[in-house]
Amino acid sequence: MLHLLQRSFDEELEPAELIELEKALNDFPELVEEKKRLLALRKLMIDQEYAFSDYFAENVMNRIEINDQFEAEKSFMFAFTRVALPGLAAAIILLLFSILNNGVFSLESLMGVESLQTEYFSEILLFNY
């Protein structure tokens, strides 16, 4: 009968079970006491209150902000490596190609310029300014 009483708190009993329980509650005072105890326990539980500290919502939003920044940086780094690494590889290939073709490793050969001297730079700068 105790089992039936416990079940009555958590599920809908069949009509026959309800009648049986009602009868038992009328006949056995100790079952009524048990029902009171269970009700008191339920009340204690439902009255239990918890709360986070003040500024909980602000703390959540701060963490979201930080996460968003981190994610943005991560995606920038991802995009950077997607561009920078192939770029670096292309430059190395170009350099190797240039060395193999011209047999020398110099800025001129890399840029496809026959000779590049510092005076030319001075002239260019002087004429332009």
Add this chain to the structure above:
Amino acid sequence: MGKAREGDKAAFSALVRKYEQTIAGVVMGMLGQGEDAEDIGQNVFIRFYKAINDYRGDAALGTYLTRIAINLSLNELKSRQRRNLFFYKPVHGSPSFEIKDEQNRADEYDTKQAVHQALQQLEPKFRSVVVLRMLQGYSTKETANILKLPLGTVLSRLARAQEKLKGLLKYLID
């Protein structure tokens, strides 16, 4: 909800405020009060923020967040258990929770603290059904759905948890 889904942070913040009490009940009921619980509570909302577009509205938002909270809490308890395996110190003698004579007078004892301590004495699988059914007021069917358990299992766990709680809180309910 619509605005929060579109990335409006003020709207999301309003959702956090609306549901923080519910989540505090679940997380602190499961883990106890402390920084860990606060941290897990924050993680609940951060996880929801990241996957806000996955929420289709099949369940009420409170229930959806509760599901995340209970899963994160159970995971945290598992990792605590793993940590305790390495740093376990056996305690001899009396059990970790007993009601002292002077605590028998309810007027001298913080009832809520007693209930909280009693709750923490339950195994996590029992505690989770108690938190959802008895503290949060979900129906047994909803509790079963949230925990992804058969209804019969929820009912039997509730009955066993209730028996233990009755023993632990005897002086408060008699």
